[in-house]
Amino acid sequence: MDIRVKICGLSRPEDVAAAADAGAVYGGFVFFPKSPRNVSIDVARDLAVAAPVGLAKVALVVNADDALIDAITGAVPLDMLQLHGKESPERVAELRARTGLPVMKAVGIAGPEDLEQIAIYEQVADQILIDAKPPKGADLPGGNGLAFDWRLLQGRKYWTRPWMLAGGLTPDNVAEAVRLTGARQVDVSSGVESAPGVKDLDRIGDFVRAAQG
Numbered sequence: 569m570d571i572r573v574k575i576c577g578l579s580r581p582e583d584v585a586a587a588a589d590a591g592a593v594y595g596g597f598v599f600f601p602k603s604p605r606n607v608s609i610d611v612a613r614d615l616a617v618a619a620p621v622g623l624a625k626v627a628l629v630v631n632a633d634d635a636l637i638d639a640i641t642g643a644v645p646l647d648m649l650q651l652h653g654k655e656s657p658e659r660v661a662e663l664r665a666r667t668g669l670p671v672m673k674a675v676g677i678a679g680p681e682d683l684e685q686i687a688i689y690e691q692v693a694d695q696i697l698i699d700a701k702p703p704k705g706a707d708l709p710g711g712n713g714l715a716f717d718w719r720l721l722q723g724r725k726y727w728t729r730p731w732m733l734a735g736g737l738t739p740d741n742v743a744e745a746v747r748l749t750g751a752r753q754v755d756v757s758s759g760v761e762s763a764p765g766v767k768d769l770d771r772i773g774d775f776v777r778a779a780q781g
């Protein structure tokens with residue numbers, strides 16, 4: 569099946585190579601100091617410059633201010649911005665205009681009421697990332713290895729933008745997640761790691777194969 573995969577939290581050249589070799593379409597760099605996957609702008613630039621054509625480079629930021637956005641986009645060749653904080657629809661539109669990059673807005677899901685946010689952010693974002701809502705008080709708004717009830721997406725109304733499924737996906741459950749939700753794009757971070765922030769190159773390959781059936 570033609571499922572597009574994003575591997576997030578790449579921090580070493582071998583991570584980028586493993587993602588690209590496995591057939592991932594997107595590679596994510598995390599710019600969030602609290603994350604075990606946080607990379608400096610210098611590291612991200614080197615990884616992005618060396619990334620093979622065909623791997624779209626995504627910068628993940630959380631409630632970033634203009635100075636950080638400008639510093640990242642000025643140094644790192646990017647294909648997309650992933651906004652994973654509490655950015656308002658106005659801020660999403662502003663960053664899209666400011667950077668000239670396509671923007672993917674993360675929406676956290678815990679129950680059916682959260683799905684309403686998707687229609688709101690679809691007005692301003694190029695893609696929607698549908699992730700599990702983090703537990704109260706969590707340090708990270710994503711990358712927690714937590715899944716939501718995928719059946720919530722089964723009764724969905726028509727959405728106009730491309731969307732990506734995330735949250736607690738692993739090589740073992742991604743095929744079932746795709747089957748239940750009808751997702752055509754999936755994103756993983758902690759599910760392909762041997763320890764927080766350390767990508768497991770074999771699991772990256774396992775994940776892409778499992779996602780694509």
Ligand SMILES: O=C(O)c1ccccc1N[C@@H]1O[C@H](COP(=O)(O)O)[C@@H](O)[C@H]1O
Pocket residue numbers: 576577596598600603604605606628630652697699708709710711712713714734735736737755756757758759
């Ligand atoms: O990966 C992180 O460290 C991270 C930090 C802050 C916000 C989002 C983060 N990751 C994104 O979260 C989801 C789900 O991750 P997981 O597979 O459950 O670990 C994914 O979209 C990552 O891009």
